[in-house]
Amino acid sequence: MSAPHAPSASPFRQPKAVWAVAFACVISFMGIGLVDPILPALASSLHASPSQVSLLFSSYLIVTAVAMLIVGWFSSRFGAKRTLVIGLAVIVVFAALAGTSGSIDGIVGFRAGWGLGNALFIATSLAVIVASASGGFGGAIILYETALGLGIAVGPLLGGELGAISWRGPFFGVAVLMAIALVATLAFVPSLPRPARVTSPLAPIRALRHRGLLTMGIMALLYNWGFFTMLGYAPYPMELSAHQLGLVFTGWGLLVAAFSVFFAPRLQARFGTAPVLYANLLGLGIVMAVIAAGVSTPTVVIVAVIVSGAFIGINNTLTTQAVMLVSPVERPVASSAYGFLRFIGGGLAPYVAGKLADATDLRVPFYLGAATFVLAIPVLASGHRLLRQAEQHTGEGESVAPALTRVGPAPAGDAPAVIVAVGAHDRAAEIVDAAARMARDTNSPLEVVHVQQTAVVEEQAVDTETHDEARAAVTAHLDRLAAQGVTATGQILTSVGDHAAAGRVLARHAADVHARAIAVGRSPRGPLTQFADGSLTSALTHAATCTVVLVDPGTVPRPLTSATLAELRGSAS
Missing domain, CATH: 3.40.50.620 (HUPs)
Structure with missing residues (x-):
């Protein structure tokens, strides 16, 4: 039985503040994929080795990781809007400086500053969108997910198109688009109330004393090690132009977005969080091993990278949800602690991969990445009971009373x-x-x-x-x-x-x-x-x-x- 049906409100009917931050989210999510198509061009133009170019990822992600420890304190001290604006301004400045640089060392340094701005932005963007939404948070979450999918899918395509003109193009492109987002944020996002209590800068470190959060964080570190090894080194054996690399990573990004938003929740509901993650990590390990074994055959690498997008999309969604389930601390603190460990893994991986590739051959970093994916399975299994109990507490367990x-x-x-x-x-x-x-x-x-x-x-x-x-x-x-x-x-x-x-x-x-x-x-x-x-x-x-x-x-x-x-x-x- 139902009452007469009324037209549903569109989730996209949101205030200008929500649209301003959503636009900035699209550009932010483009970040990594935008750079991937120009890695070979950077190496060639600046006479740098792949291991030197890989430091673009390392400097960016390590600074992001360390900054994640203090962004909660910063946001609670200075307010969400100010944190967001500062993060956007830092990205604009350092992206533009990276585009003007004439050396690989300069770009690596400016990417580090970009990482600081990224940490400030990602720590507050979702909270600002939800706080600014009208008519409930559901539409705001849909808009955020749409921005995520659009940024991941379009980033490599735009990076390939701009990179085909010049390797400087993607850096200047990010600077211009983020400057537009910065102006829109200043104009349309209202000042938001600060939290009643300032978060301690040591809170994320203290939170890692909780076994569940630490276990999930280490699992994410290992996962991101493999993930960023692939992003940092897969473009080289493909032997493609910047435009062609952009198309490959666009296909990859479409699968990441689709499986993250559409399929991960369905698989979780059907099989449970831990079983899906076990199978997913094993699948990623197999894909990385295929890349390693077929590194001399570009077609094998191209297909394997695109297929990996499905596994990565599932993992990104379910790992964060698992962290929130097992964490007995406030959400921002748990996000900061988890972000620190996962970004550290992503930052160290390209540096180590470069050293291994220089000392041996390109297969070894990919085999190591495959091993880290597989090693993440027993790490996750060590916290299986905690995760299962947390799922049951929120009603996911079939035999346990609702929460x-x-x-x-x-x-x-x-x-x-x-x-x-x-x-x-x-x-x-x-x-x-x-x-x-x-x-x-x-x-x-x-x-x-x-x-x-x-x-x-x-x-x-x-x-x-x-x-x-x-x-x-x-x-x-x-x-x-x-x-x-x-x-x-x-x-x-x-x-x-x-x-x-x-x-x-x-x-x-x-x-x-x-x-x-x-x-x-x-x-x-x-x-x-x-x-x-x-x-x-x-x-x-x-x-x-x-x-x-x-x-x-x-x-x-x-x-x-x-x-x-x-x-x-x-x-x-």
Whole structure:
């Protein structure tokens, strides 16, 4: 049963502030792929060896890694907008300087400064987009994911086109585009409130004392070692022009984006986080071994690199989500600690690979990269129990009770209830009120479940609201209902990452309490996006054993017919 369907709000109807930061995100995500097509041209034009050119990655990533330790403190001290603006300005300056440099050492040094700006930017971009969004955070997350996919896919293509003109082109291109993003950010992004408490600069280091976070961080270090070995050295044996390399890495980027956004959540829901990561790391190890064995055959290297994009997309999404599941610290602190370890792995790999290639041959770095992918499997397995427990705590485990926190008194009696699920958006009150009318018509108690979500995209995670804010939202619903003479109880349901997980948890909870019906708002996202993010509504509809009522806010619900009332009254018997 459902109410009449109203047109869904587009997730792309956002304030100018969101669009300004999203544009900057596209350019930022272009960063690595933009440079890859010009590596051989750099080596040739500046008379540098591949190992010298690889230091462009090392300086950039090592500085990013170290900076990740202090960006949380910096942002909490100076505010998210100021941190974002400073990060963008630093990128503009050092990208332009890299384009004007006449030596490989100069470019390596300027890439280090670029890495500092990148750390400041990536640590705050998702949080600023969510804070600036209108009509709930869902549309903002979709926009961020779109920016990610567009940047990864288009970066190599643009880098190839500009690199075909001159190796300086990609550097100047980034400087110009980031300057536009900087002006837009200054003009459209409002000042955001600073956190009530300044984060300690030592917090990320202290966080690594937690076994789960340290285990996932070391696994990410090993993964990134293999990943950046491939990015830093695969272009050379392909023997292609900058334009052709751009097309190859565009194909790679399309697979990264598609499998990160569309397929990783589905695989996780079907098989669980750890099993998918085990298989994925093994797949990456095999791909790297194929590159090593076929390094003298360009076609083998080209195909293997493109195929690796599927595995990399899955790994990027699920590893960050796993980190957030096992980390008992605040999200920004966990992100900083995790980012430090993963970027350190990525920074050291090209340097070591260069030394190995100079001392032996090009096969050895790729075989070492394959070994680091495989070695990451036992490291992850050492924390399997912690990850499994964390998944079960958030409701992913099939035999464990949902992670629900009661707000206010427990329900009186055991009459079958009508459950209404809402999130932090401006339609929540209308959905709750519609469910209250249904509960009144069926003489049922009402339970309000507020879904508190942590958004996970690529290496970033952000809480869309604090636990206190979620509790306040439930309390506001209960107070409003009490003023209307409706008796209701409240719960908070936490969810990390995949929206479908919350839907499955809610379905199990409804079955446990023998609920009469579940009321939920229609997803404002289209079918393609629901497939990508694992729609709560879709998962709930498929998993629930009781009646699910889809509510369209802003419309006048049709009165429940006698047949529908009879169906609902008998659904719990």
